[in-house]
Amino acid sequence: MHYTYDNVPVLPRHARRPTLERRVRTEYVSSIPANTFRNVDRPLPLRHGTSAREIILECLPHTTAEPWKSDAVYVLECRSNRRATQDAISELGKYDTYWDDEKAATARRRLYVGMTVDLVRRLHDHLNDPDEGGDFPTVHPPIRVLGVFWFRWYKRAAEAEELIADGLQERFDQDYVVQL
Numbered sequence: 001m002h003y004t005y006d007n008v009p010v011l012p013r014h015a016r017r018p019t020l021e022r023r024v025r026t027e028y029v030s031s032i033p034a035n036t037f038r039n040v041d042r043p044l045p046l047r048h049g050t051s052a053r054e055i056i057l058e059c060l061p062h063t064t065a066e067p068w069k070s071d072a073v074y075v076l077e078c079r080s081n082r083r084a085t086q087d088a089i090s091e092l093g094k095y096d097t098y099w100d101d102e103k104a105a106t107a108r109r110r111l112y113v114g115m116t117v118d119l120v121r122r123l124h125d126h127l128n129d130p131d132e133g134g135d136f137p138t139v140h141p142p143i144r145v146l147g148v149f150w151f152r153w154y155k156r157a158a159e160a161e162e163l164i165a166d167g168l169q170e171r172f173d174q175d176y177v178v179q180l
Contacts, residue, residue: 024160028073028149029167036109037077037143047143050127052120059119062148069150071157072119073164076126078110078140099136099178107176110140113165114179115157119148136178 037044045054062074082105104110114134116122123145126137149164151157165179 020156020159021163024163024167028147028160028164029171032075032111032146032168032171034172040144044144046127046141046145050124052124055120055123055127058145059123059148062119062145064150066150069152070117071115071151071154072117072148073113073115073151073157073161074119074122074148075146075164075168076112076114076123076137076142077144077146078112078137079143080105080107080110081140097135097139098180100176104140104176104178108174109172109176111146111168111172111175111177112136112140112142112179113161113168113177115161134180 033040037047045057048054062072064072112126112134114122123142125133126142127133130138149160151160161179165177168175169177
């Protein structure tokens with residue numbers, strides 16, 4: 001180990017960077033708003049339309065100016081659905097789902113955490129294409145984007161996706177958090 005002239009150890013560069021867990025907890029999870037979509041002052045474009053224009057308007061504030069960061073972890077607030085089981089059968093053709101319908105129905109909010117390299121396309125799939133959009137967002141359609149976090153490597157984004165979902169469940173214990 002190296003020391004400065006004051007006898008303070010010099011840490012290697014990788015030890016000075018915040019760990020992913022700390023960054024997720026202090027920056028990402030804490031940046032997700034606590035209010036529900038019913039308590040916001042701004043218009044919610046995804047509530048009234050699912051065209052490319054509305055999707056781009058919702059995604060625009062979450063784009064990155066760092067082109068080397070190509071993998072995004074996103075957090076969506078989804079609508080409640082009293083007919084979730086019936087819609088799962090009719091839309092997806094299956095009765096067994098990976099989420100708990102009862103918890104999702106009684107939760108204050110339904111939060112979906114996902115990962116993509118093309119945010120606009122993925123949100124379009126969630127809203128308009130049941131075959132490509134994922135089971136949970138097909139039955140509980142997204143209503144707003146709560147946060148998007150960009151990463152340089154897929155592996156790091158995959159780790160962050162799981163950590164963000166766990167952190168959201170801890171922070172918002174009355175919400176139902178889904179992450180595959």
